[in-house]
Amino acid sequence: MDLRENEMMSAHTSLKVGGPSRFFAKAESTADLAEARRFAQEQKIPCFVVGKGTNLLVSDKGFRGLIVQLGRAYSNLENLEGAKIRVGAATPLARLARETINQGFAGMHKLAGIPGSLGGAIYMNAGAYGQEISQTCIEVESVDSEGIVRTRAVADCDFGYRHSIFQELAAAGKGETITAATFQLTEASTMGKSSADLESEMQECMAKRKASQPLNMPNAGSTFKRLSAGATETPTQVAPGYYIEQAGLKGYRIGGAEVSTLHANFIVNASGATAKDIKELSEFVQAKVAEKFGIELKREIILLGEF
Known part of the structure; x- marks a missing residue:
C-alpha cells in the first residue's frame, strides 16, 4: 500500500x-x-x-x-460470455463507454461524458440522457470493513434516483468499498444498429453536454439533486437549475465560487475559490430558492471534513 x-x-x-x-x-x-x-x-x-x-x-x-x-489494478475490463462485461471500480466512465462502443455493445455509450469512475457511478447510480448505470448492472462486488468480499445481485443494491444501498451502509457506519461490477449489455446489431450508430448517439450527447454545461471550469457536476416535485405553480418542473435561474442567481458569486452562467445547477470554481466559498454559495442558493418557491434543494455533492 x-x-x-x-x-x-x-x-x-x-x-x-x-x-x-x-x-x-x-x-x-x-x-x-x-x-x-x-x-x-x-x-x-x-x-x-x-x-x-x-x-x-x-x-x-x-x-x-x-x-x-x-x-x-482496479481499472480493468473483462469480457464475459453473452455481451457481459466485468469492470473494475477505478475504470473511468469515458473509457468504459468507448470500449463498449468499439465492441458494438449498447447500454453504456450515453454515459461517456460523466466525469468519474465506475465505483462512484455505482455508489450514486449516476446517469445521463436516459441511461443510468443500474439499468444494465447485474451484480456489484465490494469489500466490507472486515475485509470480506461481497457480491450483490442488482436487486439487492436498492438502486433509485442517485441512490444505492452503499450510501445507506456508509450512513450507518458500515461502509463498503465497491471494487467491481458486472453488466449485461445488448449487441447493437440485435437492435438494428452498428458501432457507428452508437458513436453518433454518444457524440450527440457529448455535444449537448458541451453546449449546456461549464466543462471549461472546475466543477463537480450537478450541485443539487433533481426534485421529486416542483413548486405549486410549476408542479412538473423538477430541474433545480430552473428554480435557481428563476431566483435570479445565475452568475451570483461568493469569493471565487460562482453559480454558472451556462447552467444554474452547476457551481464552478471561477477564480481561486475555496471549499468554504463553494459550500457557502450552495447554502445561499438553497436559502434563496426555499424563500422564493418553498422548495428544499438537496446537495448531490458529498462534503468531507470540517467546515
Missing part, C-alpha cells in the same frame, strides 16, 4: 479545492484495502474511499483521517 502524509486534496478533486488529508493511500488489491482499514483503526481515524473526486468537496482544513484511492 502506497501511504502518504498530508496529501493536498485539491490535486484529487475536480473542483480543485481542498486541504490536506492526514493520510492518503493508493490501494491496488483487497489486501491493500484491508491494510488501509487496519491502519485507520489503529490510528483511531476515519477512512474514506474516493474515485476520481468528481462529486466531492473537501474542506479547506483538510480531512483528519485516511483517504484511500483505488489504483490501476
Whole structure:
C-alpha cells in the first residue's frame, strides 16, 4: 500500500479545492484495502474511499483521517460470455463507454461524458440522457470493513434516483468499498444498429453536454439533486437549475465560487475559490430558492471534513 502524509486534496478533486488529508493511500488489491482499514483503526481515524473526486468537496482544513484511492489494478475490463462485461471500480466512465462502443455493445455509450469512475457511478447510480448505470448492472462486488468480499445481485443494491444501498451502509457506519461490477449489455446489431450508430448517439450527447454545461471550469457536476416535485405553480418542473435561474442567481458569486452562467445547477470554481466559498454559495442558493418557491434543494455533492 502506497501511504502518504498530508496529501493536498485539491490535486484529487475536480473542483480543485481542498486541504490536506492526514493520510492518503493508493490501494491496488483487497489486501491493500484491508491494510488501509487496519491502519485507520489503529490510528483511531476515519477512512474514506474516493474515485476520481468528481462529486466531492473537501474542506479547506483538510480531512483528519485516511483517504484511500483505488489504483490501476482496479481499472480493468473483462469480457464475459453473452455481451457481459466485468469492470473494475477505478475504470473511468469515458473509457468504459468507448470500449463498449468499439465492441458494438449498447447500454453504456450515453454515459461517456460523466466525469468519474465506475465505483462512484455505482455508489450514486449516476446517469445521463436516459441511461443510468443500474439499468444494465447485474451484480456489484465490494469489500466490507472486515475485509470480506461481497457480491450483490442488482436487486439487492436498492438502486433509485442517485441512490444505492452503499450510501445507506456508509450512513450507518458500515461502509463498503465497491471494487467491481458486472453488466449485461445488448449487441447493437440485435437492435438494428452498428458501432457507428452508437458513436453518433454518444457524440450527440457529448455535444449537448458541451453546449449546456461549464466543462471549461472546475466543477463537480450537478450541485443539487433533481426534485421529486416542483413548486405549486410549476408542479412538473423538477430541474433545480430552473428554480435557481428563476431566483435570479445565475452568475451570483461568493469569493471565487460562482453559480454558472451556462447552467444554474452547476457551481464552478471561477477564480481561486475555496471549499468554504463553494459550500457557502450552495447554502445561499438553497436559502434563496426555499424563500422564493418553498422548495428544499438537496446537495448531490458529498462534503468531507470540517467546515
